[in-house]
Amino acid sequence: MLDRRTFLMGTSALAANLVGMRERAFAADLDVVVIGAGAAGISAARELKAVGRQVVILEARKRIGGRAFTDASLGPAFDAGAMYIHWAERNPWVKIAADLGIATPTEPWGGGFQLFANGKPMAETDRMRRRSVFGQIDRRLETVDITTRDLSVAELLGDLGPDMAPIASSGLLLSIGEESGRISARDYQRLWSGDDLIVPSGYGNLVSRHGEGLDIRLDEPVSAIRWDGPGVEITTRSGTLKARACIVTVPVGVLKAGSIRFTPELPARTRDALGGLVMGALTKIAFRVEGDRFGITPGASYLEAGAPEEMMNFDLYPDGKDIIIGYFGGDYARKLSLAGAQEAQAHTIDLLAAMIGEDFRKTVKAATFPAWWTDPYSHGSYSVCLPGQESARDKLAEPIGGRIWLAGEATAGGGAMTVGGATLAGRAAAAAVARIKV
């Protein structure tokens, strides 16, 4: 990986490219530029390098991995983004990890699970109500006809009534990170499922390991892509690179925010596809804790579910580590992200103190709040397809002008929203780019 200075020194004719670009005949600096060093970008670049293409990755952050990030800032590390290798039966990361000698066991579910309502153990009647609607989404997907018209998941559950429907869909806030009214039932049905594995040494660390040996320029946010000539011209604050083609793996949230200016603008079909996708807001907050553990079994899960729209799940002392991790999603997560780290931390400590006891506060030594919703390089957790827009992912994956490919979790079809899907999408784009003559 190179830093910004090395980018300037290492790229031939970079300064010259800034002037008189339109007048000169097209002479590419590189075969392919990949934008974004997350799972999709790393996987695409590896494929291209393997077939002998000159490829550089431009990454906005000062680190690689994107939304797969193992955060060690508290001491005990945790995955601030992706944690599970979903649908392990066909997920490429099982083999990648095995080849690197990295263990990927199933999650040990030994710590137990407790439900709370406003800090108190949930009453038996409320627990029964919750249990009665458990699994209703899958049941309705089997019985309700969505072949003629797509529905939102909220519509799918509508006949449960205003009291029970929000409870039935509340789990989506922690899986999809989005409100059920904004989730296409057809897209949801298309998502792959299977076994989940974990990476005890960190999924983010694993993705970073996979990026070793690639030419990655960090701290290089791409601000513009010109594609009106024979190839592409990609601008960062260090200058402009010319390439035959580029693979853009930035999250949908970044594309929708207009952080990268395309000239000419993206085709109407691609813009339509972007209009059909939003970013969910699955979010984590973590605390380093020391001292009393209040008799709680390491690895226990506590779910505060007094208000279904403001649920927060906690992993307490996972693997015996001095850490507590909270998970939440949807508009609640957006609200806390916008409120800022201090307010989010204070609110979450209040929730934990209500469940565990006031003395819990004394054990909190540090906190970190990776708020993906307000992160300028993601603008959310992962892409969610709006009701009626279930073709958006496939449209987004269509090549643009034979030289730009958008790839990432959002274009991964049934693998969307995952690291595995991003990887397959990155590889597919690379295979298409590799067919271009150089």
Ligand SMILES: Cc1cc2nc3c(=O)[nH]c(=O)nc-3n(C[C@H](O)[C@H](O)[C@H](O)COP(=O)(O)OP(=O)(O)OC[C@H]3O[C@@H](n4cnc5c(N)ncnc54)[C@H](O)[C@@H]3O)c2cc1C
């Ligand atoms: C809280 C949370 C939990 C999750 N849990 C799981 C899970 O358990 N399992 C799972 O499989 N998935 C999970 N995911 C989703 C998973 O992390 C993503 O689907 C996957 O990492 C996306 O990879 P990607 O390469 O498509 O995008 P990214 O990883 O986002 O990579 C895109 C890269 O582009 C960079 N970038 C952005 N803008 C620019 C720019 N202008 N110029 C240059 N670079 C730019 C970004 O910094 C980033 O590095 C989770 C995500 C979150 C947020």
